[in-house]
Amino acid sequence: MVIALILSLLGATLLNLAGQEAISAGLASQAVVAHHLADAAGELVVAWFHSPRTIADVPQLSSIPEKRNHDREGALSFFDASGHSQFVGTADHPDVLLHMSSPSDYRLLNDPETGMFRTMTQLGQVEELKIYAPSKPGLLCTVDTTVATNTNPPVRQSILMQLGALDLPPLRAAVQVGQHLGRFQPGGESPVSVHWGELKVGGNLVLTHADEIPLRSTLAPITGQAYEEMTQREDRWMEGWIGGTVQVTHVPSEQVPSYPSNLHISQNPIPGIRFDEWPYEHIKRIAKRFGRYFAIDREGLLYPQGIVEPGRGISPDEVFRSKGIGDQLGLIFIDTLDQMPPRTDNLGVVKLHAPYFEGMAVVQGHVVLAPNGSGQSIGVRSPQPVDQASDVARTLVQLSGMHFNGVLHVSGDITITGKVTLYGAVTSSGTIASAGSGSSLEVWYDDDLNRGYYRGLPQVYRAPGTWMTRY
Known part of the structure; x- marks a missing residue:
C-alpha cells in the first residue's frame, strides 16, 4: 500500500509538471507570435517610406515619408543643413502617435477591412505606434511598436528600432x-x-x-x-x-x-x-x-x-x-x-x-x-x-x-x-x-x-545595432 501511495503521488506530480510544461510552451509560442507581430509592424512603417501613396489619404500618416527639409545644397532632404533629422519628438511626446484607446486610431490600425495592419488581425492587434527622433546622430527616426496577441490572457510585446536614410543626392536635371x-x-x-x-x-x-x-x-x-x-x-x-x-x-x-x-x-x-x-x-x-x-x-x-x-x-x-x-x-x-x-x-x-x-x-x-x-x-x-x-x-x-x-x-x-x-x-x-x-x-x-526617390534602392533601412525589445 505504501508503494502504491508513493507511485500515485509520483504520477500526480508528473501530471502537474506536464501541465505546467504545456502552459509554458503555449506562453512561449505566443511570445514568439507577439515578437514577430511587433517586428512586422515596424517593417510596415519602413514600407510607408517606400510607397508613400499607400498612406497618402491618411492625414495622421501622409507626412511621414515626405522630405520636409533642405540640405546644404538646397535639395529636399530628411535632414536640415546641420544634419538634424526632421523627426524631433520624444518617447513621451512623439511626432506620430496612434493608440488603440482612440476609436479612430483603433480603426486605422486594426480594422479587419481597412486597417493598416489588417493582415495581422487573426493573430493579434497593434496597441500603440510611435515615431520620434533617433537617439543616435545621423539616423532618421525611432519606430516604437506595441502589439498584443488574441489569446486569453494576451501576450504583449514592445519593440524599438531606429531607421537610417539613404543619403544619395537627388538628380535635378534630365x-x-x-x-x-x-x-x-x-x-x-x-x-x-x-x-x-x-x-x-x-x-x-x-x-x-x-x-x-x-x-x-x-x-x-x-x-x-x-x-x-x-x-x-x-x-x-x-x-x-x-x-x-x-x-x-x-x-x-x-x-x-x-x-x-x-x-x-x-x-x-x-x-x-x-x-x-x-x-x-x-x-x-x-x-x-x-x-x-x-x-x-x-x-x-x-x-x-x-x-x-x-x-x-x-x-x-x-x-x-x-x-x-x-x-x-x-x-x-x-x-x-x-x-x-x-x-x-x-x-x-x-x-x-x-x-x-x-x-x-x-x-x-x-x-x-x-x-x-x-x-x-x-x-x-x-x-x-x-x-x-x-x-x-x-x-x-x-x-x-x-x-x-x-x-x-x-x-x-x-x-x-x-x-x-x-x-x-x-x-x-x-x-x-x-x-x-x-x-x-x-x-x-x-x-x-x-x-531623391530611386527605385531599386531603399529609401530608409533598419540601422544595424538599433533593434531592441522593451518587454
Whole structure:
C-alpha cells in the first residue's frame, strides 16, 4: 500500500509538471507570435517610406515619408543643413502617435477591412505606434511598436528600432554633361533631346538647327510624342543651362540664330552651373551594401564582387538585361580598371546592347549605348506642374519604345548608336556623342529623382545595432 501511495503521488506530480510544461510552451509560442507581430509592424512603417501613396489619404500618416527639409545644397532632404533629422519628438511626446484607446486610431490600425495592419488581425492587434527622433546622430527616426496577441490572457510585446536614410543626392536635371555637347562639324552635333526636365552642359552646345531647343510653354501637350513627330517643339518643363556658347552648323546666311528664352547661355564662370555630384567612394559604399558591385577588365567583361579571375568574366548584357517591365535590377556599379577613383587612364568601356534595362547603372568609365531591340512601353507620371502642390495633378503618360528606365551615371563619355530612348536621367562627366548619322538619345525626365526617390534602392533601412525589445 505504501508503494502504491508513493507511485500515485509520483504520477500526480508528473501530471502537474506536464501541465505546467504545456502552459509554458503555449506562453512561449505566443511570445514568439507577439515578437514577430511587433517586428512586422515596424517593417510596415519602413514600407510607408517606400510607397508613400499607400498612406497618402491618411492625414495622421501622409507626412511621414515626405522630405520636409533642405540640405546644404538646397535639395529636399530628411535632414536640415546641420544634419538634424526632421523627426524631433520624444518617447513621451512623439511626432506620430496612434493608440488603440482612440476609436479612430483603433480603426486605422486594426480594422479587419481597412486597417493598416489588417493582415495581422487573426493573430493579434497593434496597441500603440510611435515615431520620434533617433537617439543616435545621423539616423532618421525611432519606430516604437506595441502589439498584443488574441489569446486569453494576451501576450504583449514592445519593440524599438531606429531607421537610417539613404543619403544619395537627388538628380535635378534630365541630362547633365560636364564638357562640350557636340562638335562644330556636320554630323558631330549634339545627339541629345530632353523632355520634362533640364539640360545642363558645362561647355559649349552644338546644334544642327536653332529650333532644336523646344519652346517652354504651359500649354504644351503632355504626351510621349518624340520631338521629330511634332510640328512645333514645345515642352512644359524643359530648360537649357549652357556654360559656354551655343553654335549652329546649319544657318542660312541671311539669318541670325535666335533661341527661346528657356535656353540660358554663357553661365560659366558666373553664375556657374551646379552639377549634381555623386562622390566615387560614397556611391561605391552604397552599391556594395544595397546594390551589385563589379570590376571590369580591358575587354569589357565584368566580375562580381570586384574579384577579377581569368575566364570568369561575364558580358554586360547578362548584367544589364531586364526580362520585362517590373524586372527592377537595382543599383549596378561598374568600377574603374584599377578600382581606384576615375582618371583619364583607368576608365574601362561598357557596351550596353540589352533591349531593355530597368535600374540604376553607375559606370566609372565610358559607355557605348546601343540597344538591339525596340524597347518597352511603360506607363509613367509626368512631372509636378509648377503651380500645383499635389501628386493628383501629375498626368499618366504611356511612353513607347523605351530602352532604359532609370538612371545612367557615367564618369567618362557616352556614345550613342542608333535611336535610343530613356525615361529617368543621364549624367556624364565627359560628353555624349553619336557614333554615326541618325544616332540620337531622347530623354524623358523622371521627376521622382528630383526628390531623391530611386527605385531599386531603399529609401530608409533598419540601422544595424538599433533593434531592441522593451518587454
